[in-house]
Amino acid sequence: xxxxxxxxxxxxxxxxxxxxxxxxxxxxxxxxxxxxxxxxxxxxxxxxxxxxxxxxxxxxxxxxxxxxxxxxxxxxxxxxxxxxxxxxxxxxxxxxxxxxxxxxxxxxxxxxxxxxxxxxxxxx
Numbered sequence: 318x319x320x321x322x323x324x325x326x327x328x329x330x331x332x333x334x335x336x337x338x339x340x341x342x343x344x345x346x347x348x349x350x351x352x353x354x355x356x357x358x359x360x361x362x363x364x365x366x367x368x369x370x371x372x373x374x375x376x377x378x379x380x381x382x383x384x385x386x387x388x389x390x391x392x393x394x395x396x397x398x399x400x401x402x403x404x405x406x407x408x409x410x411x412x413x414x415x416x417x418x419x420x421x422x423x424x425x426x427x428x429x430x431x432x433x434x435x436x437x438x439x440x441x
Contacts, residue, residue, distance in 0.1 A: 318340070318341070318342035318343050318414060318429075318430040319340070319341045319342050319432075320338055320339070320340050320412050320413070320414060320430060320431060320432030320433075321338065321339045321340075321432055321433070322336060322337070322338045322410065322411065322412050322432040322433065322434055322435040323336070323337050323338075323339075323435055324336040324337050324435055325409075325410060325435030325436045325437045325438075326436075326437070326438070327438045327440065328402055328437070328438070328439055328440070329439070329440050330402060330403055330404055330439055330440065330441050331401060331402065332402050332439070333398070333399060333400045333401075333402065334399045334402065334437060335396060335397070335398050335399070336352070336396065336397040336399065336410055336412075336435060336437075337394055337395070337396055338350070338352075338394065338395040338396075338397075338412030338432055339393060339394050340393045340394070340395065340412075340414065341393065345388075345390060345393040346369055346370075346390035347369060347419055348369060348414050348415045348416075348417075348418065348419055349366060349367065349368050349369060349414075349415040349418055349419055349420050349421055349422055349427075350366065350367050350386075350388060350395045350412065350413065350414055350415070351363065351364070351365065351366035351367070351386075351412070351413045351415075351422065351423070351428060352364040352365045352366075352386060352395075352397045352410060352411070352412055352413075353410070353411050353413060353425065353428075354406075354408035354409065354410045354411065354437075355408055355409050355411065355434075356407060356408040356409075359408075361411070361425060362377070363377050363423040363424075363425065364376070364377055364380055364384065364397070364410070365377065365380065365384055365385075365386035365397060366386065366421045366422055366423055367386045367387070367388055367395070367421060368419060368420050368421045369390075369419035369420075370390075370419075371387060371388050371390075373420070373421050374386055374421065375421045375422075375423055377423070379405075380399075380406075383399065383400050383401045383402075384397060384398065384399050384400070385397070385398040385400075386398075395412050397410065399437070402437075402439045403439060404439045404440065404441045405439075406437060406439050407437060407438050407439050408436075408437060409434040409435070409436050409437075410434060410435050410436075410437055411431055411432055411433075411434040412431070412432045413428030413429075413430065413431050413432075414428060414429065414430040414431075415427055415428055415429065416428070416429030416430070417429075
């Protein structure tokens with residue numbers, strides 16, 4: 318299983334970015350997916366998750382109302398639309414795929430496969 322994240326960059330506070338995660342190696346639509354982030358010196362933390370169909374989502378409180386997770390199963394791609402970005406959103410963003418389940422999960426240990434991450438820097 319390979320996950321390739323892209324779309325990160327440098328943006329001013331209040332700006333927007335759209336992250337993508339291209340998946341290959343198994344049937345993408347069968348599994349729940351999620352975005353996590355890791356800032357320097359901090360642990361990896363949950364950002365958003367989505368079930369197999371896109372019909373169920375979950376968000377960390379810190380990003381609710383600003384970020385939107387979605388997926389296109391025909392394109393084997395996961396997305397994270399990030400609006401109203403803040404300096405505290407600065408981190409490496411990683412996409413993850415659940416090992417066996419199609420449902421939503423915010424738990425790090427429920428994700429078996431990870432992409433390499435894409436860096437997001439928000440300047441004040």
